[in-house]
Amino acid sequence: MKSKLLAATAGLALALGCAHAASAKTLVYCSEGSPENFYPAINTTGTTFDASAEQIYDRLMQFTRGTTNVEPGLAQSYDVSNDGKTFTFHLRHGVKWQTTKTFTPTRDFNADDVIFSFDRQWKPDDPYYKVTSDNHSYFNDMGFNKLLKSITKVDDYTVKFELNQAEAPFIADLAMAFASITSKEYADNMMKAGTPEKVDQDPVGTGPFIMVQYQKDSTIHYKANPTYFRGKSKIDDLVFAITPDVSVRLQKLKANECQVMPYPNPADLDTIRKDPNLKLLEQPGMNIGYLAFQTQKKPFTDKRVRQAINMAINKKAIIDAVYLGAGVVAKNPIPPVMWSYNDAVKDYPYDPAAAKKLLAEAGYPNGFETDLWAMPVQRPYNPNARRIAELMQADLAKVGIKAEIKSYEWGEYRKRAQNGEHQMAQLGWTGDNGDPDNFLHVLLGCDATNGGSNIAKWCYKPFDDLVVQAEHVTDINERTKLYKQAQVIFKEEAPWVTIAHSIQFAAVRKNVEDFKLSPFGSHIFYGVDLK
Amino acid sequence: MLRFVLTRVSLIIPTFLGVTLLAFLLVHLIPGDPIETMAGEHGIDPARHAQLRAEYGFDKPLLVQYGIYIGHVLRGDLGISAITHQRVTEEFFSLFPATVELTICAMLFAVLLGLPAGIIAAVRRNTIFDHGIMGISLTGYSMPIFWWGLLLILLFSGVLGWTPVSGRVDAAIFVDTHTGFLLIDSLLSDEDGAFRSAVSHLILPTIVLGTVPLAIIARMTRSAMLEVLGEDYIRTARAKGLSPVWVVCVHALRNALIPVITVIGLQMGSLFAGAILTETIFSWPGVGHWVVEAINRRDYPVLQGGVLMLGSVVMLVNLIVDLLYGVVNPRIRHTR
Numbered sequence: 001m002k003s004k005l006l007a008a009t010a011g012l013a014l015a016l017g018c019a020h021a022a023s024a025k026t027l028v029y030c031s032e033g034s035p036e037n038f039y040p041a042i043n044t045t046g047t048t049f050d051a052s053a054e055q056i057y058d059r060l061m062q063f064t065r066g067t068t069n070v071e072p073g074l075a076q077s078y079d080v081s082n083d084g085k086t087f088t089f090h091l092r093h094g095v096k097w098q099t100t101k102t103f104t105p106t107r108d109f110n111a112d113d114v115i116f117s118f119d120r121q122w123k124p125d126d127p128y129y130k131v132t133s134d135n136h137s138y139f140n141d142m143g144f145n146k147l148l149k150s151i152t153k154v155d156d157y158t159v160k161f162e163l164n165q166a167e168a169p170f171i172a173d174l175a176m177a178f179a180s181i182t183s184k185e186y187a188d189n190m191m192k193a194g195t196p197e198k199v200d201q202d203p204v205g206t207g208p209f210i211m212v213q214y215q216k217d218s219t220i221h222y223k224a225n226p227t228y229f230r231g232k233s234k235i236d237d238l239v240f241a242i243t244p245d246v247s248v249r250l251q252k253l254k255a256n257e258c259q260v261m262p263y264p265n266p267a268d269l270d271t272i273r274k275d276p277n278l279k280l281l282e283q284p285g286m287n288i289g290y291l292a293f294q295t296q297k298k299p300f301t302d303k304r305v306r307q308a309i310n311m312a313i314n315k316k317a318i319i320d321a322v323y324l325g326a327g328v329v330a331k332n333p334i335p336p337v338m339w340s341y342n343d344a345v346k347d348y349p350y351d352p353a354a355a356k357k358l359l360a361e362a363g364y365p366n367g368f369e370t371d372l373w374a375m376p377v378q379r380p381y382n383p384n385a386r387r388i389a390e391l392m393q394a395d396l397a398k399v400g401i402k403a404e405i406k407s408y409e410w411g412e413y414r415k416r417a418q419n420g421e422h423q424m425a426q427l428g429w430t431g432d433n434g435d436p437d438n439f440l441h442v443l444l445g446c447d448a449t450n451g452g453s454n455i456a457k458w459c460y461k462p463f464d465d466l467v468v469q470a471e472h473v474t475d476i477n478e479r480t481k482l483y484k485q486a487q488v489i490f491k492e493e494a495p496w497v498t499i500a501h502s503i504q505f506a507a508v509r510k511n512v513e514d515f516k517l518s519p520f521g522s523h524i525f526y527g528v529d530l531k
Numbered sequence: 532m533l534r535f536v537l538t539r540v541s542l543i544i545p546t547f548l549g550v551t552l553l554a555f556l557l558v559h560l561i562p563g564d565p566i567e568t569m570a571g572e573h574g575i576d577p578a579r580h581a582q583l584r585a586e587y588g589f590d591k592p593l594l595v596q597y598g599i600y601i602g603h604v605l606r607g608d609l610g611i612s613a614i615t616h617q618r619v620t621e622e623f624f625s626l627f628p629a630t631v632e633l634t635i636c637a638m639l640f641a642v643l644l645g646l647p648a649g650i651i652a653a654v655r656r657n658t659i660f661d662h663g664i665m666g667i668s669l670t671g672y673s674m675p676i677f678w679w680g681l682l683l684i685l686l687f688s689g690v691l692g693w694t695p696v697s698g699r700v701d702a703a704i705f706v707d708t709h710t711g712f713l714l715i716d717s718l719l720s721d722e723d724g725a726f727r728s729a730v731s732h733l734i735l736p737t738i739v740l741g742t743v744p745l746a747i748i749a750r751m752t753r754s755a756m757l758e759v760l761g762e763d764y765i766r767t768a769r770a771k772g773l774s775p776v777w778v779v780c781v782h783a784l785r786n787a788l789i790p791v792i793t794v795i796g797l798q799m800g801s802l803f804a805g806a807i808l809t810e811t812i813f814s815w816p817g818v819g820h821w822v823v824e825a826i827n828r829r830d831y832p833v834l835q836g837g838v839l840m841l842g843s844v845v846m847l848v849n850l851i852v853d854l855l856y857g858v859v860n861p862r863i864r865h866t867r
Contacts, residue, residue, distance in 0.1 A: 034824075037615055241814070248812060279744060
């Protein structure tokens, strides 16, 4: 009797175990490349952020999935002082650090972790400042090194950030990957053990997935964090299968060896749409591809010349021939997905006759000679700059402008463009934080003309006043009004030809539910389910 | 024999130094500033740029950089990757087993098919077997790897579903790394189906990588065999009444092997270093792909270290080939 009972119990346990194993959901993501490491603050690529920040870590603020809207993350709320310079964050209670093979936490997330995460990037005398690398790119690029005055712990669940000046995009900046919160306790343990670099190789976060194993250039295995503060992920096991070749990624998706693939080839989009087992997701990218005039060199000092060239270029033909439909014609310097996008702005029509007339008015009835720079590499906002340059060259020839196409090695190209060595140069930008300031001020502000990202060297006070004012105002309606006015001025003054905003795509199997494309190009798997 | 071995080994030293110089200089000939490349559209402020150049040692004269580099190399330190910040030697040895595994399988495939094919073509000269084998080998030699690989994936993985598309093992299977050789690690693992998955993932990349060496080995074996089969001692062996198989496989093949061993050695060396396209198509995490990515990212330490390590592997393989000559042909090991 006893043995029969034991057998029955064992049988039931086995059945339950099998049922659980059978129902364990594994999602395989065909990632396009390998992460550099698992510490977001010293990296700049989306590939690394996907593997680290988006799955393993959280931030004080976060972007609502699929949007650029900012919502509370590890901070459940915050207060701002009247002068806009002091932010007090009230942290969530009961957020657990992940338990891994190298770390078992003895306490929950608290203010010490927030201060550690920022001090590590900010203070050169912090013991972790140089661990793995001291190149905290985004912390510096977003101006945090100059912006932050102090970060103080008020109590275990309250942290105060004091800034040197009011900065409206600050809250959105805190949702970026570089601002991921890491465990001070884990860092202290690893420093004591003499292996501080392990914190960046065997990461510990508060996020929805725990990294189990990384096999270099091959796979990354994650498992769902059972104690995640927003609730355990619907997916139990997540695997990144690193697959650099785009055609192979599609084959793997079709064979169900992976269930999500990013960056399909534009030539394959129709195939994906027609496949009954696949879904094609699309999202306008938060980017802009443009042709900048060097507005401090003749003839581009004359607004009429810039406007004429805007009318001479057939942008639709470029979208069709080069973007293969994976792009929309741009009329503004910010993409439509961004708040404060001014849809009322009218783009210049493609009108070579009007262009010629305007050139004649400006004193160039027979056109002129110029250079036209093309990037040597594919960028998210520009799939083939060389080809675009050739199309533009042909368009410009019709209005009498002889353009010589030039290119340099990528690092060299960007440096020379930043130095203003060009007459006309293609470039672009992908947004970092969903804030219009990140485009309008960074790319077109007066303080960015000297060594900054304003390669048009365009400094126009009415425009600059608007964007500088908008940076310091916290009311979003007021900021929206200012940015909309700025876009009108931009269109009139035409320091660029705005070419296109590329559309980003992803392909998923039909049984993948609720995968949302991010305007930032991130691939987030919390909230995704498999039916 | 010992003198022969010592002579061959001593020649490695100047070759190795030459490879270090070449690895160092070639990398610095690549256009572009690595710091600027890392910065991308965001750019980098001049002070920070200067600081990073000093940190990486790029601000020193080339000769000084080379001197520092050689000093580190002789201590076994190939530096730290500018991108991943991991030790170059650690990265190399974590990826090299995958390349070795694939290369060995590809060469076994090439030798086990190519040698018999070449022998048959030589023995049945000017028959349909000869023309067929040589025709197929010429086709195999001419096909671009990228095209051939994608074609096999489309057919066997896409249409027929007989083989997996890419990778070393099913993504959902978890195999702990002990040796880095997945065939061994999967046997040691207690995951169901791991070994079968590892074998099935090897099939297509082995065929793709092994196709060109197979073609070359088949053609070289045929040529060498034809030359040897025309010799007097072969006619004597036949006249003595020895079986045709014995004549071909023992007397003729042994003498025909010298040039074939040369080709196998050279192919092996180039496969270790150049499985880049196969690794990319099949998402095979080997050193070829690692080195190419380092070029794109201007990761100088990885580029220098990778070229040096792969050059060392090729030297080692050539040394083994040289030593094998002595085993196969006693006249060589007794030559001054």
